[in-house]
Amino acid sequence: MQGVDHLADERNKADFDVGVMKIVWAGSRHAYELSHRFSHLVANDPVFRKDNRPLLSRKELFKASLRKAFHAWKLIKQLRLNGHPSSLWEMFVPAIKAQGSEEQLQQWLPLMNKMKIIGCYAQTELGHGSNVRGLETTATFDPKTDEFVLNSPKLTSTKWWPGGLGKIATHALAHARLIIDDKDYGVHAQVTREGKYVPSEVPRQLSYSTMVYVRQKIVFDASIALSRAVCIATRYSAVRRQFGSQNGSPETQVIDYKTQQARLFPLLASAYAIRFVSEWLKSFYTDLLERLEVNDFCTLPEAHACTAGLKSITTSVAADGIEECRKLCGGHGYLTSSGLPELFSVYIPACTYEGDNVVMLLQIDLGSLVGNLSCLLCQLMENLTQVARHLMKAISHLNSENKPIGTTAYLCRAEQLMQYHSDVLRAEDWLKPNVVVEAFEARAAKMSMACAQNLSKFNNPDDGFQELSPDLVEAAIAHCQLIVVSKFIDKLQQDIPGKGVKQQLQVLCSIYALFLLHKHVGDFLSTGCITPEQGSLANEQLRSLYTQVRPDAVSLVDAFDYTDHFLSSVLGRYDGNVYPKLYEEDICCGYVGGKGSYKHVGDSKIEETKWIEYCQHMDYQNIVLKIGDELFVSKIVCVKD
Numbered sequence: 001m002q003g004v005d006h007l008a009d010e011r012n013k014a015d016f017d018v019g020v021m022k023i024v025w026a027g028s029r030h031a032y033e034l035s036h037r038f039s040h041l042v043a044n045d046p047v048f049r050k051d052n053r054p055l056l057s058r059k060e061l062f063k064a065s066l067r068k069a070f071h072a073w074k075l076i077k078q079l080r081l082n083g084h085p086s087s088l089w090e091m092f093v094p095a096i097k098a099q100g101s102e103e104q105l106q107q108w109l110p111l112m113n114k115m116k117i118i119g120c121y122a123q124t125e126l127g128h129g130s131n132v133r134g135l136e137t138t139a140t141f142d143p144k145t146d147e148f149v150l151n152s153p154k155l156t157s158t159k160w161w162p163g164g165l166g167k168i169a170t171h172a173l174a175h176a177r178l179i180i181d182d183k184d185y186g187v188h189a190q191v192t193r194e195g196k197y198v199p200s201e202v203p204r205q206l207s208y209s210t211m212v213y214v215r216q217k218i219v220f221d222a223s224i225a226l227s228r229a230v231c232i233a234t235r236y237s238a239v240r241r242q243f244g245s246q247n248g249s250p251e252t253q254v255i256d257y258k259t260q261q262a263r264l265f266p267l268l269a270s271a272y273a274i275r276f277v278s279e280w281l282k283s284f285y286t287d288l289l290e291r292l293e294v295n296d297f298c299t300l301p302e303a304h305a306c307t308a309g310l311k312s313i314t315t316s317v318a319a320d321g322i323e324e325c326r327k328l329c330g331g332h333g334y335l336t337s338s339g340l341p342e343l344f345s346v347y348i349p350a351c352t353y354e355g356d357n358v359v360m361l362l363q364i365d366l367g368s369l370v371g372n373l374s375c376l377l378c379q380l381m382e383n384l385t386q387v388a389r390h391l392m393k394a395i396s397h398l399n400s401e402n403k404p405i406g407t408t409a410y411l412c413r414a415e416q417l418m419q420y421h422s423d424v425l426r427a428e429d430w431l432k433p434n435v436v437v438e439a440f441e442a443r444a445a446k447m448s449m450a451c452a453q454n455l456s457k458f459n460n461p462d463d464g465f466q467e468l469s470p471d472l473v474e475a476a477i478a479h480c481q482l483i484v485v486s487k488f489i490d491k492l493q494q495d496i497p498g499k500g501v502k503q504q505l506q507v508l509c510s511i512y513a514l515f516l517l518h519k520h521v522g523d524f525l526s527t528g529c530i531t532p533e534q535g536s537l538a539n540e541q542l543r544s545l546y547t548q549v550r551p552d553a554v555s556l557v558d559a560f561d562y563t564d565h566f567l568s569s570v571l572g573r574y575d576g577n578v579y580p581k582l583y584e585e586d587i588c589c590g591y592v593g594g595k596g597s598y599k600h601v602g603d604s605k606i607e608e609t610k611w612i613e614y615c616q617h618m619d620y621q622n623i624v625l626k627i628g629d630e631l632f633v634s635k636i637v638c639v640k641d
């Protein structure tokens with residue numbers, strides 16, 4: 001049956017130009033051609049083989065991943081593609097680039113670029129991660145020897161979590177509290193040769209740009225991780241049939257069940273939404289870099305807040321979405337060969353590293369969300385944490401001529417938004433972009449204003465912030481969701497060619513926004529933005545959008561242009577030939593011998609030329625083998641001719 005496309009009927013239903021959608025997804029024709037070329041190159045290069053991954057021990061897996069990373073880097077160089085080793089060492093390179101002095105850059109950058117050194121980023125300690133001020137490791141300057149003496153005095157000050165790089169790094173960018181002449185300067189970078197503390201020659205704001213860079217990249221990665229899972233779940237949902245057979249007719253494709261659609265299609269729409277907001281974030285970051293070069297820091301606070309907030313909500317959606325996709329694939333989603341368990345386990349730390357997602361949300365510039373509320377609030381916030389001080393600064397600006405700009409500009413209309421009540425009368429009204437945006441703006445503004453008003457009732461600002469932090473997080477989420485919805489709508493204002501492409505994106509945009517409205521309907525109702533009837537109308541429209549997008553679903557995931565190699569999923573195969581391949585991959589029994597070979601990983605030793613008589617799955621990692629009279633419990637065994 002090789003060569004048969006089992007999803008051909010699905011693809012024939014598509015009512016839009018998939019080729020153009022691929023370009024829209026990639027961001028440009030050039031980006032599409034580059035990623036298409038590279039992904040096919042990778043798929044056909046034996047160094048990048050993935051099919052043996054479940055067979056490898058942890059050490060072998062680690063080595064194989066390193067081999068792939070370096071091979072990828074070599075290819076990037078050979079093919080003269082744009083690239084930088086920073087993509088391999090997430091924090092180390094960008095941090096040195098952004099925070100290093102000229103002398104340090106000259107010393108380290110050439111070595112990093114030629115991969116002569118491998119660096120890890122050692123900030124987190126056993127006892128502290130989010131709270132950087134709490135770090136216990138000290139760097140004491142000794143002017144006699146011209147050295148820093150690093151000391152991690154307690155168990156809790158042990159450097160922890162520099163990731164896999166911690167095992168192979170030749171260098172570490174270690175964060176420590178600076179001590180000179182018994183004086184503790186906190187976590188700081190500069191000291192003269194004579195042992196005199198001087199503030200860094202690198203503007204303090206530049207160090208934030210490292211975080212901005214890394215977080216905007218994390219948002220982009222969230223779109224990849226989620227779309228990968230959605231691609232698998234969508235294709236498999238079109239292949240899988242359960243119930244509904246009448247007089248011998250085929251059973252119903254599970255993708256036709258409304259519950260499946262109501263779980264899957266919002267994730268499909270979210271993948272596109274996250275993609276477009278990451279595109280916007282990247283251009284925001286590029287603009288920021290240009291400004292920083294001429295010492296213009298005016299957009300830095302917003303860039304910092306946006307990347308923190310969007311990092312938080314997009315990684316949470318992606319992590320939860322991958323798990324939902326696993327469930328959407330039923331029992332087979334649990335198999336290693338579905339590609340979903342590994343994707344989930346590799347992805348979920350994104351909710352924690354580079355800033356815990358809840359802590360990130362508390363960084364959102366809610367100060368700028370409260371409009372001209374009061375100077376009282378500024379005073380209240382004076383002694384709060386570093387993040388909230390950033391917040392207070394924004395508030396004090398609000399009372400000046402510096403009105404909210406960018407993503408918070410809608411707060412200039414706070415007075416009007418506080419009076420907002422949706423005028424939706426019919427389900428179709430919810431398809432109008434301005435209707436949706438206004439409802440989201442009013443919800444975010446009303447929630448933030450309520451927080452601000454409640455904060456002002458506390459005599460002790462710390463107490464107020466602590467007490468109200470769950471509400472502040474909810475308000476921050478509302479603000480970030482507004483950003484994603486608005487950027488999706490902005491994207492639709494662009495000239496998008498291709499038959500039916502814009503129409504498909506409009507449908508996805510409405511699904512994304514109305515699904516959020518449905519999920520957070522409590523917010524919209526309690527703030528008086530909508531009535532229960534208007535909530536029902538939104539839901540009615542959502543159901544109709546699911547029906548609309550259904551024939552295009554498979555082609556919408558084809559537009560991600562993922563190779564089978566990248567997906568590593570039997571369930572997500574492009575040709576939909578799931579069952580025979582699933583059988584081959586997961587029920588490994590049969591003859592091994594002659595020129596064939598098999599390999600196993602586990603404690604038990606099995607000779608290469610024996611029959612495997614019996615093989616049974618225990619769970620997604622282990623199988624029971626019967627060889628002769630003996631039973632072996634082993635990791636997945638691969639049998640190949």
Ligand SMILES: Cc1cc2nc3c(=O)[nH]c(=O)nc-3n(C[C@H](O)[C@H](O)[C@H](O)COP(=O)(O)OP(=O)(O)OC[C@H]3O[C@@H](n4cnc5c(N)ncnc54)[C@H](O)[C@@H]3O)c2cc1C
Nearest residue numbers: 121122123124128129130161162163349352353354355358
């Ligand atoms: C896979 C992985 C790789 C990593 N790589 C690196 C690396 O290369 N280098 C490095 O230095 N670090 C690395 N880290 C560490 C990572 O950056 C930290 O774990 C992260 O910043 C969270 O900090 P924490 O562990 O201290 O969490 P905690 O702050 O202890 O969080 C625990 C809980 O407390 C809550 N919480 C904490 N503070 C607040 C607050 N103020 N308000 C409300 N709730 C709060 C959090 O929401 C969370 O629920 C890595 C972590 C992982 C998982």
